[in-house]
Amino acid sequence: MRTYVMIFLAGSLLGNTGPTLAYDPVTHQDMSEKAFNASALVTDPTILENLGLPPLARKQTFSNSEPFPSQREIFGLFRDGADFEDANTRAMNHFFNPLTGKGLTVGGNTYSASPDWAIDGKGDPSTVQFSFKAARQYLWEAVANGSNSYAYRQKQFGLMFETLGHVIHHLQDMAQPQHVRDEMHCDLLPCEIVGLYNPSLYESFTKDEGQAAGHLTYGGYDPVYSSADPATFNTPRNFWTTTTNANTGKGIAEYTNRGFVSKMTNFDNAVFSSPQLDPANIIPTDIGSLCAWEAASAHTPCPPGLNLSGTMLMIANTVTDNYRESQKAVNPFASTASIYDEDLKDAGKGAIFSLNRFNFNTAQDLLIPRAVGYSAGLINYFFRGKMQISLPDEGVYGIVDHSVEKTIDVSGFRTIKLKLANMTPGEAMGAGELVAVAKFGLGRACA
């Protein structure tokens, strides 16, 4: 019994840290809805039409995956998926350091890396799966499995949209520096009891900014997958990283890892070599001018009445964008020298840095639009498939023999011939099975 007690105590007070979360669920919901709005599901009405679904304006609803399902429109399912992905301890699998390819390790437990979890469902014990792979299965069941009932197919459509919400939640987490540097944080108040309440200030600040109209900029970074460039992100994993154990590629995890600091790895170049601290980029900045910048931008202005004065040492860096090189940007407030800096230097110690609202605001300006652009790109990638049917050389698809007069033909045609082409940009059609769903009838729809 004593052993059990000791294990319990160790588990409760030492080894455990509670779950980590990510951007607040409402931030994820908003980014996901923005991604949906920017995606081909909204901009190209033929996608829903080809799935046999009515236009968005009809506001068709589907069940979500909850035990007592709610009926949600498609955008609502994306919001739900983005929300539910943080339920229970799923968020422990929302980390990915592109330099190591690994996810979070806590108390001896290693959790799935974000792309492994999101793409293949690796390590997910859930009965209902919410991976990219599962979404494809739901699509198949919804549109191609002729043995499914109408109600079941509708349910699968709902699961598909919701699951895509789960998946793009991960790309959004990859636009949070702590999540690409495997840095634990616990935002749940009960973590306080074990002394491990360590909320991500970046996340809570982003949530508050998002709940103030117009303070977060979601747009400005077009979907990364489109017919204009179907090659760069031609696998789901590429959306995370296009290299192996490096951060030099075009994935969103690489962009964030390479260009941004986090609370615990704030220009700690012994741990992460980029971004590099350049002493020439440490710029004394008047607090008044920082507040003036906030007031002039869309962000929440400095609290009134504080009348702060003084100088802060802001550290700038250049954030490279290896996918859209022209969108390389200078982040003028990447980090801030700590108020203890001078004393530490006098004591022969190294400089330390801190992050504040100004650093968060400039990070948001670069990261949130990319979270949306990569999420929208993945939605486009999921629905990229296009096939074209055309007449065969004989000039007809099928022939029904009506030569016997006054006889109702009950069997219709038995064979159809057609030419099939894969119109998906940049992709050849491999071997596989084609399921054709024929809809025909006289005055009524048959299937």
Place this chain on the structure above:
Amino acid sequence: MKSFNFRILLLVLLPLPLQACATTYSAAPIEASVVDAQTGEPVAGVNVVAHWELDRAVPTPIPGYFGRDPRGPAQLQIMETVTDQNGHFSFPAWGPLPVPPLAYLNSSDPAIVMFKPGYSPFGTTNYYPSTFNFTASSTRTSQINGTTIKIKKFEGDLKAYAEELWFLGSSLDFARSSKPPGCEWTRIPRMLAAVNKQERIFEDAKIYTSLPSIERLPFQDQCGSAQELLKEYLK
């Protein structure tokens, strides 16, 4: 005896996380004014919603671990009002209200949403400094109390206005994505009616939006007909 001691220990340890959260919450009254950002004139008829949102955690099978409640947040209190001729509005004090174990208010204590057709929507929460102790006080105040809020008339075409009002759909999603019995939307009929009138304008112009529509409000079989409940405000 040993077994008894272990049970006692468990009984002592297990409720510990609950102490991290208040068991009841109250709120101080809120009073503020709304003016036109350009003219400085009071704006009457602005719909104002305040909702105090509880985050919820759940224990997991691993001792000491907590997860986010899969049911998502819950609404502890929802209120709505409208500005008077002087642009003034107020919410009364309330509480104490009990909260379930492992549930707690965060910066949405409250979240405020405002809307008047023709204007850009306004929203805000309480901004807390990093050192804020969420357990320190169970009586919550709003940072907008005693302030004057400026709202802007929207300038642009109808499509751009629909995009601007996206924020409104997002901010009011708490009322339509609620879990069974999911009747939170019945607490903000005035706001929903105003939004619905605007949505019809967009619909007539064939502009798709994700604003809440009356027909899609959830659980009407249990909560009552939305059309019936909102009819007074839809006139």
